[in-house]
Amino acid sequence: MFLASKTICSARAVVTLGIASVVLTFMSSCSSSNNDTMSSTANSFGTDLEFLKKHQQTIVLTAPDDDSAQVAVVGALQGRVMTSTANGTSGNSYGWINYKLLESGKFTPHMSAFGGEDRFWIGPEGGQFSIYFQEGKKFVFDDWQVPPVIDSEPFDLVSSDKTKAVFRKAASLINYSGTKFDFVIDRSVEALSKIAIETAINFPLKDVKTVAYETVNTITNQGADWNKETGLLSIWILGMFNPTPKTTVVVPFVGGADHKSKINDSYFGKVPAERLIVEDSVLYFKADGKHRSKIGLPPSIAKPVMGSYDAEKGVLTIVSYDLDPTGDYVNAMWEIQKEPFKGDAANSYNDGPVEDGTQMGPFYELESSSPAKALKKGESLTHRSRTYHFEGDKMALNAVARRMLGVSLEEIAKH
Template sequence: MKTYGEARSFLEAYGVQGVELSDESGRARVYLVPAWQGRVMTSASTGPEGPGYGWINRSLIASGVRKSRFNPFGGEERLWLGPEGGPFSLYFAPGAEQVYANWQVPAALDTEPFRVVGRDARQVRFEAGMSLRNAAGTCFEVGVTRRVELLSLRQAEAALGHALSPELALVAYRSENRIGNCGPDAWTPEGGAPSVWMLGMFTPSPSTTVFLPCDGENVRAAVNSDYFGTLPDDRLSVSGGLVCLRIDGAFRSKIGLPAGRDTGLCGSYDAVSHHLTLVRCRRSAAGDRYVESRWGAQADPFGGDVVNAYNDGPTETGEVMGPFYEIETSSPAAFLRPGETLCHTQEVFHLQGDEALLEELLRDLVPGGLRAVKEAFNH
């Protein structure tokens, strides 16, 4: 893993200007890029000489080439809108077969900038406007505001509901991502509605496991794992209330948990570097409806997932976009009347240090604790 300082210097050398947030010690840092939708490109818990946690597509950025379908620049937290597939997809044109050759990321979510409208040492605010059309032909005029704040130790502890040892290196930040209906018509189940979709891109490794705690009984049946075909048993582990995905960037796969089964928390752990990532969002509530992002025909376009994890690998054309892996959270579908807004808040925590301290933390947050995550594929 390259250092945060190297990543920042690399981006600036290729003209990618950023906004940096930092605490008083200079150890906790977050680097955001307004030109790429205000995304968090990377962060650090031990200053510029420590590891940078976000995955950055150095070859694409250095090439200066801009791809027509999607530019996977990287970044550990970016804002997209769902759904990806289905009758109300924002990524396929009306009437287009939903296969990779026809998949198209809207420029507003790929290459168009967000405006910086306020900032200080610990927070930055962005705004943008988007005009989008879904596969059903419905047009959306969307206003977007995004605020990212670097959290203090006390704020991080309050968010997790757990004391954190000062011996653990920590960087944590919160993003508030609001979309508004700026058009003349309501967003409805009949015409489709967008959702806020947050995706974090990280560097895969054979020692990394993604985990999604699952609420309720019969957990295996609750997991959606057929996004790209059947998932082999050696890549998906379900034990008790814990769902784990093998992360190596070599096999394209995705899993998710639907409304009512998420806990509002997910994450990943690298057993070699002792690096724990936690992602927290609002837990689904009774009556919430989430957009379905599977490509093609859908039984219920609003029966989608709350949290997802993605492991990169060759697509059906043999192309590899990264490799990287993603941890994703979504808001409920935004059934908004003109002038109304919906806000999706997400918190990201990176902790690194002694495994005993990380185990103490996860014991209260994840079924089976850190041991269950580490042993998910040791069989």
């Protein structure tokens, strides 16, 4: 979840090896046993929805042409998409939900990891322009804190109907260098029709059940002009999903002689070779929730799409997002940085046990970030993300996988 510092209370980190040892210590202090925290991967959407409604005011969006395609959204948790389904209340529930934390009704130190498959965050996480560390503090977990505006404060519901909910939040943050940012967050979540999905992917869907939604996330500067010398902000969208032993993340990238070397696979130490297979223009990353690891791709080689395939349940998940190959992406490393705008555009995290055997999940994540922009007062930055889940006939799913990810289900399953 976190780029340079995924906490276990949070779920991930983009850290150096030195910081990684601190992460393990912190994680063990704020994580619990699997049975206490995880939403069962066997839960139906109806079971998860019933639980959510007991503890949070939940908005259920449905596709305009299919009432069985449903999306559960909680405004009090920053307008996040908690989970979704393509098959109504009896169907699979795709989002990971932290049952124990929601049931407690409490917020936790450093970060409140409630789960959810599309969550709004802001970067950068680490460095001299970080908004997660106060000026003069050390880049260690004891001093790391997710700003309340994206952790514990509710977003205001502006409007909602059957298919769309719109949220707004006024925010004020001060970065590590002492720069103040006054801005407004606008976020919408919209369930898409099957026709809209087919148009977006430019491919007909036959013998496939699908649910898809788009989040449009905007920050608008309300104060002094922003500049690179004193720090910029970016939009960071993170999704937490339910893993299985046969789930594989697939990330296409721009092929090239040296492009493999640009992939960051050392956030928590080198990812074991059997868990990360990098080919000429696509990588396969094991997402079983059994080994804590993370990967990242810079905008120069990333493509505006990534996904995963659960061969056990037959679920294909695709995330598409806005990408600027030449943009300035914030660096999340927990250190004073030489290149604060040379960060990743796309990331994936696989949860796993820490040294004492406990873990927050299990879950895995797909993440995207916007570039940072030097906004003048009144100017805005927008980042769009679309999440698709497909189930159904395997041949039909295979055609979608080839279309969206450039590889077959057979190729994915081999990894």
